Amino acid sequence: MPARLPLPPSLYADTAVAPAATPPLDTDRNVSVAIVGGGYTGLSTALHLAEQGVEALVLEAQEPGWGASGNNGGHTNPGLKHDPDQIAADFGADLGRRMIEFAYGTTNFTHDLIRRYQIPCEARQNGTLRAAYHEARAAAIKTTAQQCIRRGMPVTYLNREQLREMTGTDRYIGAMLDARGGDLHPLSYARGLARAAVSAGAKVHGETPALSLRRDGSRWRIETPRAVVHADKVLLATNGFTDDLWPALRRTIVPVFSSIAATAPLSDTVARAIMPTRSVLYESGHITVYYRIDQHNRLLMGGRGPMRWIKSPNDVAYLMRYAERLWPQLKGVAWTHGWNSRLAITGDHYPHVHEPAEGILISLGCNGRGVALATAMGAQLARRLIGGAKAEIDMPITGIKPIPMHAFWPVGVTTAVIAGRIRDRLGM
Numbered sequence: 001m002p003a004r005l006p007l008p009p010s011l012y013a014d015t016a017v018a019p020a021a022t023p024p025l026d027t028d029r030n031v032s033v034a035i036v037g038g039g040y041t042g043l044s045t046a047l048h049l050a051e052q053g054v055e056a057l058v059l060e061a062q063e064p065g066w067g068a069s070g071n072n073g074g075h076t077n078p079g080l081k082h083d084p085d086q087i088a089a090d091f092g093a094d095l096g097r098r099m100i101e102f103a104y105g106t107t108n109f110t111h112d113l114i115r116r117y118q119i120p121c122e123a124r125q126n127g128t129l130r131a132a133y134h135e136a137r138a139a140a141i142k143t144t145a146q147q148c149i150r151r152g153m154p155v156t157y158l159n160r161e162q163l164r165e166m167t168g169t170d171r172y173i174g175a176m177l178d179a180r181g182g183d184l185h186p187l188s189y190a191r192g193l194a195r196a197a198v199s200a201g202a203k204v205h206g207e208t209p210a211l212s213l214r215r216d217g218s219r220w221r222i223e224t225p226r227a228v229v230h231a232d233k234v235l236l237a238t239n240g241f242t243d244d245l246w247p248a249l250r251r252t253i254v255p256v257f258s259s260i261a262a263t264a265p266l267s268d269t270v271a272r273a274i275m276p277t278r279s280v281l282y283e284s285g286h287i288t289v290y291y292r293i294d295q296h297n298r299l300l301m302g303g304r305g306p307m308r309w310i311k312s313p314n315d316v317a318y319l320m321r322y323a324e325r326l327w328p329q330l331k332g333v334a335w336t337h338g339w340n341s342r343l344a345i346t347g348d349h350y351p352h353v354h355e356p357a358e359g360i361l362i363s364l365g366c367n368g369r370g371v372a373l374a375t376a377m378g379a380q381l382a383r384r385l386i387g388g389a390k391a392e393i394d395m396p397i398t399g400i401k402p403i404p405m406h407a408f409w410p411v412g413v414t415t416a417v418i419a420g421r422i423r424d425r426l427g428m
Contacts, residue, residue: 004062004207005062005066007063007066007070007071007187008071008309008311008339008340008341009311009337009339010070010071010187010260010337010339011260011262011298011300011336011337011339012070012071012185012186012187012188013070013187014337015185015188015296016070016185016187016188016191017120017121017188017191017192018191019063019064019191019194020064020191020194020195020198020204021198022038022060022063022064022194022198022204022205022206023205023206023207024205024206024207024208024225024226025057025059025205025208025224025226025227025229026226026227027227028227028228028229028230029057029203029227029228029229029230030229030230030231031055031056031057031203031229031230031231031232032049032054032055032056032231032232032233033046033049033054033055033056033057033231033232033233033234033235033385034056034057034059034220034222034229034231034233034234034235035056035057035058035059035234035235035237036059036210036213036222036234036235036236036237036238036245037058037059037060037235037236037237037238037239037241038058038059038060038062038063038064038065038066038190038194038204038206039064039065039067039068039069039070039190039237039239039370039374040069040189040190040193040370040371040374040375040378041237041239041363041364041366041370041374041377041378041381042058042060042235042237042378043058043064043069043190043193043194043197043204043378044113044193044197044374044375044376044377044378044379045235045237045377045378045381045382045385046058046197046202046204046378047193047196047197047200047202047378048378048379048381048382048383049202049382049385049386050197050200050201050202051200052382052386053201054382054385054386055201056197056201056202056203057202057203057204057205057229057231058194058197058202058203058204058205059205059208059209059210059222059224059229060204060205060206060207060208061207061208061209061210061241062206062207063206063207064190064191064193064194064204064206065186065187065189065190065191065194067239067240067241067341067342068239068240068258068341068342068343068370069186069190069370069371069374070186070187070190070191070341071186071187071260071339071340071341072186072258072260072302072341072343072370072371073186073258073260073280073290073291073292073300073302074183074184074185074186074280074292074294074300074371075128075181075182075183075280075282075290075292075371076106076107076110076111076123076125076128076181076182076183076184076280076371076372077107077128077178077181077280077282077369077371077372078103078104078105078106078107078128078178078180078181078372079103079104079178079369080099080103080349080350080351080367080369080373081349081350081367081368081369082349082350083143083144083147084100084104084144084147084148084151085147087099087100087103088100090350091396095394095396098394099394099395099396100151101394102376102380102394102395103373104148104153104178104180105180105376106369106372106373106375106376107125107128107180107181107182107372108180109372109375109376109379110371110372110375110376111123111125111182113375114184114189114192117192117196119188119189119192119193119195119196120188120192121184121185121186121188121189121192122183122184122185122188122294122295123182123183123184123185123189124182124183124184124278124295125179125180125181125182126181126182126183126277126278126279126280127177127178127179127180127181127182127277127279127280128177128178128180128181128182128279128280128281128282129158129163129166129167129175129176129177129279129280129281129282130144130175130176130178130281130282130283130284131163131167131171131172131174131175131281131282131283131284132172132173132174132175132283132284132285133171133172133173133283133285134173134285135173137174137284137285138173138174138175139174140284141157141174141175141176141284142157142174142176144176145157145176148176148178153178153180154178154179154180155176155177155178155179156176156177156179157174157175157176157177158174158175158176158177159173159174160172160173160174163175165276166275166276166277166279167274167275167281167326168273168274168275168276168326168327169326169327171325171326175281177279181279181280182280183278183280183292183294184371185294186371189371193375208224208225208226208227209224209225210222210223210224210245211223211224211225212245213234213245213246215357216230219231219232219359220232220233220234220359220360222234231359232359233359233360233361233385234359234360234361235361235362235363235381235385236249236360236361236362236363236364237362237363237364237381238364239253239343239344239364239365239366239370239374240253240255240256240341240342240343240344241255241342242255242344242364246356246360246362248400248402249354249362249364249400251402251403252346252347252352252364252365252400252401252402252403253344253345253346253352253364253365253403254344254345254346254347254403255342255343255344255345256304256307256342256343256344256345257304257305257306257307257308257309257310257340257341257342258302258303258304258305258340258341258342258343258368259302259303259304259305259306259310259315259316259319259338259339259340260300260301260302260316260319260337260338260339260340261300261301261302261313261316261319261320261323261335261337261338262298262299262300262301262313262335262336262337262338263298263299263300263323263330263333263334263335263336264298264333264334264335264336265296265297265298266293266297266298266299266330266333267297268297270297270327270329270330270333271293271297273327273329274293274299274327275291275292275293278292278293280292287303287304288303288304288368289301289302289303289319289322290302290303291323299323299330301319301320301322301323302319303316303318303319303322305319305340306340309340310338310339310340311338311339312338313335313336313337313338314338315338316338316340320335343366343367343368343370344364344365344366344367345365345367345368346364346365346367347401347403349367350365350367350396351363351364351365351366351367351373351377351395352364352365352398353381353393353395353396353397353398354397354398354399354400355389355397356399356400361381361384361385362400363377363381377395380393380394380395381393
């Protein structure tokens with residue numbers, strides 16, 4: 001049996017609420033829906049299925065929230081990678097409109113769910129800033145803001161002076177503020193989702209990897225280390241940890257490490273000078289840096305780091321240096337944690353939903369927007385699992401298309417990160 005892995009050495013692991021009881025599966029089960037993957041997508045889907053009386057069972061190789069769901073930046077950001085006009089052009093008037101409304105509504109959906117289930121995860125909805133420090137990027141953000149405003153969204157474009165007041169730094173020349181964004185404690189939220197799913201009637205089993213998946217008569221058979229699951233339908237929701245359980249699926253995404261460094265709690269004076277409105281911020285660049293001040297006055301800085309597991313803030317020293325560039329008053333501040341996890345990037349930067357066989361549904365590729373997007377996808381996927389092909393969802397269902405030269409992704413990502421940092425410095 002595969003060995004259980006400890007949680008990454010994160011701030012979240014040290015401060016999260018206690019986990020829900022998710023014992024390993026040790027008895028054969030027959031269920032309506034089996035879900036492989038205990039991150040936000042799998043847990044939210046299980047919750048929304050259970051709310052409608054559908055028997056759902058989650059199989060998680062480690063513990064709920066072990067992967068990127070419990071180790072991300074904690075931002076609840078609305079929207080997709082692409083601008084609304086581009087989405088409409090790519091998918092047409094009807095589906096494009098539904099995708100835009102869905103994607104930009106994911107944060108309200110998520111925060112409403114948190115309130116409905118009273119999930120203790122330090123959730124706040126103080127807005128998301130998408131900021132630029134080069135003219136070309138600022139112009140692109142302004143275009144995005146105009147497209148959102150034209151569609152009636154609560155979005156504002158901010159200039160340099162306004163940003164200085166909101167961020168405590170003069171780094172940025174333009175930004176889009178979306179009032180629907182916010183933040184939360186990712187691992188506490190994952191554990192809260194698991195607890196909510198169990199309370200609604202779902203079964204969630206940690207330390208239970210899915211070892212094989214195959215058709216068995218009219219149903220699907222999933223082997224685990226101690227038991228076998230037979231299910232009418234199966235959802236694969238493994239995202240950045242996708243393996244070869246389904247043919248070629250692993251080669252449809254690039255698993256990229258995203259790293260975070262966190263300070264010790266800052267003094268009230270320093271914390272008030274940094275992001276005083278407590279909006280979260282992510283930069284528009286080839287290599288994204290993102291950050292927030294949490295409810296305990298810690299600064300959490302995230303961005304690309306080594307394409308391997310890390311254990312210390314020293315492994316992402318560039319994030320600490322960049323923080324001091326933004327706010328010189330941070331020099332000498334203690335950085336207590338550094339960690340990372342793998343997220344899934346798709347070739348077209350859209351989330352991917354597949355139905356490669358009858359009774360098999362797949363969802364992966366949040367492209368760095370997984371907290372709110374994956375949560376809201378749970379309701380969409382539950383609708384499809386219950387209603388079948390007649391139940392339209394607000395995302396396209398596409399065929400599995402492996403990425404060419406996928407075997408070279410570690411070298412490609414490292415090269416892209418280096419090139420991206422150079423281009424960001426040069427303003428390209």
